[in-house]
Amino acid sequence: MTLPNYFIADLPPEAEISASMIHDACLTLKRNRERYLAGRSTQSLLERLGEIAGNWLQPDYALRKLALERSPRDTGFSPATLASGLDSFFSKITPENLNALLVQELGHAERLDRFVSTPVEERSGRSALAAGPTLLVHVAAGNLPLPALMSLVLGLIVRSAQFLKCASGASLLPRLFAHSLYEVEPKLAACLEIAEWRGGRAELEQPLFEHADRVTVTGTDETIAEIRRKLPARIRLLDYGQRASFGFITRDLLTSHEAKQLAGKAAGDIAAWNQLGCLSPHLFYIEAGGVVSPEQFAELLAAQMARLEEAEPRGPIPAADAAAIASRRAFYEVRAASSPDTRLWQSDDSTAWTIVYEADPGFQLSCLNRFVYVKPVKDLGEALHAAETVRGKVSTVAIAAPENRAQEIAITLARWGVARLCPIGRMQQPSLLWRHDGRASLGDLVTWIDCER
Amino acid sequence: MIRTFAEFTTRLDRFIRANMPLSGNEIRTPAQDHDFGELALSLFALQYGSVPAYRNFCDIRHVTPGSVADWKQIPPVPARAFKEFDLTSLSAAERTHAFHSSGTTGQKPGRQFHDAASLACYEQSLVPWFRAHLLPDEPPEIGLVVLTPSPADAPHSSLVHMAETIRRSFNWRFSEFVAGVDADNAWVLHSEVGVETLRGAQGSGLPVLILGTAFSFVHLLDHLAAGDRDVRLPDGSRVMETGGYKGRSRMMPKDELHELIARRLGVPPSHIVCEYGMSELSSQAYDRAAGHRAPRFNASTLQRPFRFPPWARARIVSPETGMLVGEGETGLIQVFDLANARSVMAIQTEDLAVLRADGFELMGRAQLAEPRGCSLMTAAPR
Numbered sequence: 133m134t135l136p137n138y139f140i141a142d143l144p145p146e147a148e149i150s151a152s153m154i155h156d157a158c159l160t161l162k163r164n165r166e167r168y169l170a171g172r173s174t175q176s177l178l179e180r181l182g183e184i185a186g187n188w189l190q191p192d193y194a195l196r197k198l199a200l201e202r203s204p205r206d207t208g209f210s211p212a213t214l215a216s217g218l219d220s221f222f223s224k225i226t227p228e229n230l231n232a233l234l235v236q237e238l239g240h241a242e243r244l245d246r247f248v249s250t251p252v253e254e255r256s257g258r259s260a261l262a263a264g265p266t267l268l269v270h271v272a273a274g275n276l277p278l279p280a281l282m283s284l285v286l287g288l289i290v291r292s293a294q295f296l297k298c299a300s301g302a303s304l305l306p307r308l309f310a311h312s313l314y315e316v317e318p319k320l321a322a323c324l325e326i327a328e329w330r331g332g333r334a335e336l337e338q339p340l341f342e343h344a345d346r347v348t349v350t351g352t353d354e355t356i357a358e359i360r361r362k363l364p365a366r367i368r369l370l371d372y373g374q375r376a377s378f379g380f381i382t383r384d385l386l387t388s389h390e391a392k393q394l395a396g397k398a399a400g401d402i403a404a405w406n407q408l409g410c411l412s413p414h415l416f417y418i419e420a421g422g423v424v425s426p427e428q429f430a431e432l433l434a435a436q437m438a439r440l441e442e443a444e445p446r447g448p449i450p451a452a453d454a455a456a457i458a459s460r461r462a463f464y465e466v467r468a469a470s471s472p473d474t475r476l477w478q479s480d481d482s483t484a485w486t487i488v489y490e491a492d493p494g495f496q497l498s499c500l501n502r503f504v505y506v507k508p509v510k511d512l513g514e515a516l517h518a519a520e521t522v523r524g525k526v527s528t529v530a531i532a533a534p535e536n537r538a539q540e541i542a543i544t545l546a547r548w549g550v551a552r553l554c555p556i557g558r559m560q561q562p563s564l565l566w567r568h569d570g571r572a573s574l575g576d577l578v579t580w581i582d583c584e585r
Numbered sequence: 586m587i588r589t590f591a592e593f594t595t596r597l598d599r600f601i602r603a604n605m606p607l608s609g610n611e612i613r614t615p616a617q618d619h620d621f622g623e624l625a626l627s628l629f630a631l632q633y634g635s636v637p638a639y640r641n642f643c644d645i646r647h648v649t650p651g652s653v654a655d656w657k658q659i660p661p662v663p664a665r666a667f668k669e670f671d672l673t674s675l676s677a678a679e680r681t682h683a684f685h686s687s688g689t690t691g692q693k694p695g696r697q698f699h700d701a702a703s704l705a706c707y708e709q710s711l712v713p714w715f716r717a718h719l720l721p722d723e724p725p726e727i728g729l730v731v732l733t734p735s736p737a738d739a740p741h742s743s744l745v746h747m748a749e750t751i752r753r754s755f756n757w758r759f760s761e762f763v764a765g766v767d768a769d770n771a772w773v774l775h776s777e778v779g780v781e782t783l784r785g786a787q788g789s790g791l792p793v794l795i796l797g798t799a800f801s802f803v804h805l806l807d808h809l810a811a812g813d814r815d816v817r818l819p820d821g822s823r824v825m826e827t828g829g830y831k832g833r834s835r836m837m838p839k840d841e842l843h844e845l846i847a848r849r850l851g852v853p854p855s856h857i858v859c860e861y862g863m864s865e866l867s868s869q870a871y872d873r874a875a876g877h878r879a880p881r882f883n884a885s886t887l888q889r890p891f892r893f894p895p896w897a898r899a900r901i902v903s904p905e906t907g908m909l910v911g912e913g914e915t916g917l918i919q920v921f922d923l924a925n926a927r928s929v930m931a932i933q934t935e936d937l938a939v940l941r942a943d944g945f946e947l948m949g950r951a952q953l954a955e956p957r958g959c960s961l962m963t964a965a966p967r
Contacts, residue, residue, distance in 0.1 A: 262725065275959065350959050410959040410960045410961075450906075451937055452915070455917050457904070458917060459933075463665045463669075466662060466669070466670065469641035469645040470642075481903055497962060498961070522961065525961055
C-alpha cells in the first residue's frame with residue numbers, strides 16, 4: 133500500500149523541504165481552519181474521533197496493517213508491541229471519554245461551543261467560553277510513536293490548525309493517523325500538516341514559529357532550551373522536558389506470592405515501549421524487611437524479564453544503544469566480581485534485558501532498552517533522600533503499598549514533587565484524563581473568554 | 586614460560602625490535618600471530634596472578650590462565666573500571682607515576698599506574714609507531730609545538746607524557762608547550778603564544794610538528810579566525826590530532842577541521858595524522874603516515890582506518906553478542922595491548938568503530954543518531 137502525497141512527510145526522502153513550503157503550508161492551514169474547523173461543534177468532532185479510533189481498532193484496517201508492517205523499521209518496535217500500544221490508546225478515544233476530559237479540563241462539555249456556566253459560575257452570575265489557538269505547532273520527540281497522536285487529538289478538539297514537526301525518521305504513526313483522518317473527513321485533515329526533519333534547522337523552524345500561536349515541545353532539555361530561545365515572545369510554549377520515573381514497593385507486599393506477581397507487573401513496566409518513555413521506570417526501590425528481600429525481588433524480576441522476552445521480545449536496537457548497555461554491564465560485572473553489594477542478571481547472548489541490584493540506594497539513571505536497577509531502602513524517606521539528585525524531574529512513581537499506608541506514601545511523594553502516582557504495572561498506561569507533567573492537557577491549550585451578567 | 590614481569594618486558598622488547606615498523610611507505614604488519622599470542626597468554630597469567638580486581642572479574646567469567654588457549658579468549662576489562670579499581674600489579678609504594686583519564690568534573694578519574702620499568706615499556710611502544718606515522722621521512726630537524734600544558738602543569742595526563750616522551754626521544758632544538766591550566770586544572774590554550782610560536786617557525790623556515798587534541802585545534806583556529814589571520818607553516822610541517830571534544834569547544838566535523846587547519850596553518854590534509862589512544866592504553870593507533878597518500882581513505886565516511894602496532898591488537902565486537910563483527914559492521918573496540926604490562930592488557934573501550942580490512946574506522950558523533958526522547962539520560966553510572 134502506498135500513501136498519496138497529502139502531507140509534507142509523504143514526500144519522497146530526496147525531496148527538499150524549503151522555508152517557502154513551510155510558510156505556504158501555515159497559510160493554507162489557517163485558511164482551512166477558518167473554513168472547515170473553526171465553526172464545528174465539539175460533539176461532531178468527538179464523534180469523528182471515535183469513528184477514527186474505531187477504525188484503528190479493527191485488525192484488518194489497512195492503515196493499522198501498514199503501521200504494524202513498517203513498525204520494526206520505522207519505529208524500532210515489534211509489531212506486537214505497537215499493536216498493544218495502538219489498542220490501548222485507541223480504545224480510550226471514545227466520545228464518552230473525551231466528554232469526560234472536557235468536563236475535567238474546562239468544567240463543561242460545551243465550553244468550546246458557547247458561553248456556558250458551571251453551578252459555581254452560575255451562582256456568581258458568570259459564564260465563559262474557551263477558545264483554542266489558531267495555529268498550534270507541535271515539536272514531537274522521536275522515542276515513542278503515540279504521544280504525538282494524543283497531541284493531535286487534543287489540538288483537534290480545541291479546533292486548532294496543527295503543524296506537527298517530527299524528529300527525523302519518526303513520522304510514520306502521525307502520518308498514518310493523519311491519513312486515517314483524511315479518509316473519514318478530508319476537510320479535517322486539511323487543517324493538519326505533518327513533516328519531519330532533524331531538529332535545529334533554523335531556516336525551517338523560524339517561518340514555522342512565526343506563524344504559530346502556541347507551541348508544544350516534547351524532548352530533551354537541550355532541544356527545549358534552544359526552541360525557547362528562538363520563539364517570538366508572544367508565543368506560549370508548553371514544554372515537556374526530560375523526566376525519569378521509578379517504582380516503590382513496601383515490605384508489606386513482599387510475601388512470596390505477592391512479590392512474584394509484583395515482579396511480573398514491574399517487568400511489564402520495564403518492557404513497555406522498551407522503557408524509552410519518561411513514564412518508564414529507571415529503578416525500583418524495595419523496602420527491606422519483607423518476607424522476600426530486595427535482592428530476592430531482583431532475582432524474581434530477572435526471571436520475569438526472561439519470561440517476557442519470550443512473549444514480547446525487545447527486538448534489535450541501534451549499535452550505540454547496545455554499546456551503552458554492554459559497557460554498563462561490563463562495569464557492573466567488574467564491581468560484582470569484587471563485592472556482594474552488586475549483582476547482575478542479564479539475557480544471554482544479547483542485550484535484551486538487564487537487572488542490576490546494588491546495595492547503595494543512590495538514584496541511578498538507566499541507559500534504557502530494558503535495563504533496570506533494583507535497590508534496597510529501609511523506608512520511603514531513605515528512597516527520597518537517595519533520589520534527591522532527580523528531584524523535580526520525576527514524572528511517575530509506581531507504588532505497591534497496603535491500604536493503610538497508601539495515602540501517607542502518596543502525600544509524601546506529592547509534597548516531594550512527583551507529578552503522577554500509579555500502581556506497579558501501569559506506568560506506561562496513563563489515563564486519558566492524566567495531566568502530563570502535572571499540567572492541564574486541554575486547559576493549557578485554551579484561552580478563556582469570561583462573560584459577567 | 587615467562588615467570589616475572591622483568592622477563593616479560595625483556596621478551597616484549599625483543600618482540601618490538603623484531604617487528605619494528607620500517608619508516609616510509611611500508612609499515613610492516615601484522616607480526617607473527619604466534620609470538621603475539623604466546624606473549625599475550627604469558628602476560629595474562631602474570632596479570633591474573635597479581636591484579637586482584639582483574640582476577641575476581643576473570644573468576645566470575647570462569648576464565649583462568651589454565652583454561653585459555655587463545656589470546657582472543659582473554660577477558661577484556663572495561664576501561665571504566667579503572668575509575669573504581671586500582672587495576673595494577675604495582676604495590677602502592679611502587680607506583681611512581683599515574684595517568685588519569687579525563688573525566689567530567691566531580692567524577693573520579695580512571696588511573697593507570699606506572700613505575701620506571703613500566704614507563705620505559707610504554708615509551709618503547711610509543712616511539713617507533715609514532716615515528717612511523719609522524720616522521721616517516723625522518724626529518725633531521727623539526728620544531729615541536731604541543732597544544733597542551735607542560736608536564737609540570739599536567740603531570741597526570743598521558744597525552745602530555747606522550748608529547749614529553751617524543752620531545753626527549755628526538756631531542757630537537759626547538760619545542761614548546763603552549764597551554765596552561767586554570768584554577769580547576771582545566772586546560773587553557775594560550776592561543777596568542779601558540780600563534781606567535783607558529784609565526785616564529787614560519788619566519789625561520791623550520792618545519793613544525795604540532796600535537797594537540799581536536800578541541801585545542803578548534804580554539805587555536807577560532808583565535809586566528811577572530812583576527813582574520815593565517816600562518817603559513819613551512820613545507821614539511823605536520824599535525825597530530827587526537828581525541829574528542831568532551832564539551833570543551835564547539836564540535837566540528839573532522840573534514841571541516843582538517844580543511845581549516847590547511848587553510849589557517851598551511852598544513853595540507855595529507856600531513857594531518859589522527860591518533861586514537863587513551864590513558865588506559867600504552868600503545869596508540871594512527872590513521873595515516875604523514876605525507877603519504879592514504880590509499881585506505883574511505884570517501885563515503887571521510888575516514889581512514891586506524892591501526893595499532895604489531896604488539897597491540899584491536900578487535901571489533903558486537904555490543905549485542907560480544908562476537909567479532911564482520912567487515913563493514915559496527916562494534917565496540919577491544920584492545921589487547923602487550924605494552925600494558927603492569928595493569929591489564931585486555932581493555933574493553935566504549936568506542937564504536939566499523940571494521941575494515943586493514944583497521945577500524947571510528948564512529949564519529951555525526952554518524953550516531955539524533956538525540957531524541959523525553960527520558961532523563963546519563964552517560965556514566967556512578
